[in-house]
Amino acid sequence: MQIGISKKWMGVLLLALCAFALPPKQKIRLWMIGDSTMANKQPKAYPETGWGMALGQFFDETVEVHNHAQNGRSTLSFINEKRWQAVLDSMQEGDYVFIEFGHNDEKIDKPGVGVTPADYGINLSRFVQEARAKKAIPVLLTPIMRRSYKEGVLFDSHGAYPPVVRRVADSLRVPLIDMHLKSEALINGMGEEGAKKLFNYVEPGDKNYPNGKKDDTHFSVFGATAMAELAVQGMKELKLDLVKRLVKKKYDFVVAKDGSGQFSTVQEAINAVPDMRKSETVIFIKNGVYKEKLVLAESKNMVTLIGESTDSTIITNDDYAGKKNILGEPMGTSGSSGFYIYGKDFTASNITFQNSAGPVGQAVAVFVAGDRARFNNCRFLGFQDTLYTYGIESRQYYNHCYIEGTVDFIFGSSTAVFDYCTLYCKKGGYITAASTPQQKPYGYVFRHCTITGSAGAGTYLLGRPWRPYARTVFLECNIGNQVKAAGWDNWGKAENEKTAYYAEFRNTGEGAATAQRVAWSHQLTDAEAKLYSLSNIFGDWVVENAN
Known part of the structure; x- marks a missing residue:
């Protein structure tokens, strides 16, 4: 019996080895x-x-x-x-x-x-x-x-x-x-x-x-x-x-700086998407640095951007809040964004979104207002105010993304889940500045994320409330020593401690110790943690679990 089994599995192994040994297709x-x-x-x-x-x-x-x-x-x-x-x-x-x-x-x-x-x-x-x-x-x-x-x-x-x-x-x-x-x-x-x-x-x-x-x-x-x-x-x-x-045509439009696609700029491809289309439009962006200020209009729904590779497909801009617009006025925080997303059901994968203005104050890489926005394996690079989750009625999902910055580098009113993301602290400040509306049961939810960075120990806090009812929760995250023992800040207003909701659950790492957390923050029970499922947070928007 043992000999027969061995021969069987040896045959399977040989077949597998032959498959791996097949030469790649010649170009x-x-x-x-x-x-x-x-x-x-x-x-x-x-x-x-x-x-x-x-x-x-x-x-x-x-x-x-x-x-x-x-x-x-x-x-x-x-x-x-x-x-x-x-x-x-x-x-x-x-x-x-x-x-x-x-x-x-x-x-x-x-x-x-x-x-x-x-x-x-x-x-x-x-x-x-x-x-x-x-x-x-x-x-x-x-x-x-x-x-x-x-x-x-x-x-x-x-x-x-x-x-x-x-x-x-x-x-x-x-x-x-x-x-x-x-x-x-x-x-x-x-x-x-x-x-x-x-x-x-x-x-x-x-x-x-x-x-x-x-x-x-x-x-x-x-x-x-x-x-x-x-x-x-x-x-x-x-x-x-x-x-x-041949492959089944995967993309509706291709963007390539070398002219090998239908478009050489991302905005041209976005403009070509039919208004109020009822089917998904998929845009493939070949590797390159695309310095553009993009707008996805509210009439452009179900648009998907797919980059050729996360590290080499880069959409960048260098506007910042204090920079003057064409009329000589400061752009402001919202005006500094390199990409405005208003259309619903937007998806981006394998793309770097960068604001390269540097440490000059607020400089947004991406401004997301549309509902049901999803980002997979994307990078968001900047300093202060890198990612603006703007839309009050917007639900957003970030899966295996990298987000870096200094002060309030994830901020806004939206309901957003960050699964298996890396949050990179560059200098010192606050990771989040939620402005969750009072009627919203969820604000920011970080699950299985890693907090790391080049910042010194004890130079960051997990969040501060941009608006009184800010809600932010970290669940089963690995928190580096960049995070101070207090964990959270009230933005200089004691009354915020009564309205803001900040909580953690089974976090690990040097910055995860709970003994010195501010008294008005929360440590969730097992039953409370179970409430932070994607179906509870997003309701009728069905999002697959990250892995």
Whole structure:
């Protein structure tokens, strides 16, 4: 019996070891050459978006997208400007190259750009043959339809050029994605008016287009994503090896400073979220430092921001209370925030929110007013007044977050739970300054948190009441020696001792000794501690327990 069991588990172990020994997927590079319909765009062109900007989100991390498409280029000008040679020099065996031209080739009257259909075919053939000489895999794409109508019927403005791409693909046995036919079907399906949302239609008064814009060639963010989805559909039909690297589209928008997303700033992506949308909008933010002053409007609900990595996806601003605004007035504490969150059901994960103004007084990193705000694995960096939990009716949940500061670095009126968070004390002061409304049964609840920092021993208190009915509770937390033995402060008003509610339960660490705590604070019983469950605190808002 023992021998049989041993053999069984040895087999399981060998299988497990084999699984761990599998080599990682080799990375694939996807080169894109083409014109403005595919190209990366500058922020000043927003909302115009090339469909190549939206393609990367459909692949896993093993696919690198290198978009070399350029506005205004044809097959001829792309070659003459040595753009093709630059791509070719970098190309390696096994790489893919997607080739889509036509919009500018058909401009016969434009010297150095337009070419005849015959020369267009010759140039496409050159791209294919030279890519194959580098043992790369070329894929031809027909030009995408313009939204051109004559008497209510979609009109093909490309004429003889799309058939040339098909003939080259057939004669050279090149994979073909017929974006022309696919986009024609999409536009026809949406109708003449409905298809406007695919293209760069902008109302007058826009920052980048003061006089408005009616563009039936270039895409909106929505349109670029729709065209990228058509390209993905084509890859699946061709059964390209790239298909193995596809993932279900996880994000609605991608922000990247290098232009590889639909947006290069976070605020542009937030602005693109449809007002009063009834479904979640997920925005992925690639690594980078984004110096912006963000506003998530009340009309932008169910918005989720996901950073690529907590340490390297950084949203920062350096305003502070004493800094003058454009009218020469002090900004004040609220005006200093780098991010204002008013929309409901907001979520952020893997992002650092920073106010880099330094020790200059109140300088808020994040101001949260909307209800049901959730932060997972985020960092909040600053000095005084780092995190402003502003909304009286706002419920907020912080899971495995890092929050640092000096004086009152977590403050405000909201009901907020902090699970498994690190509170880092930088110099000396107060960790919390709650202003809980009298009618609210819960204010700040810290569960399983760690209090640490560079501050000296006995230089901090757990909290002081910004308003008389402040409520703050620490349960099963590890409290460092930064916290004074008294634990709590009445903000210089003895009457606050009768109204504020400060309590602790089974805390540990050098700063957790209860013998010298102020007499008006509380030590909870087991029964009282059980009242601080997420369901009791948040009511009908269902939040999963942290772990």
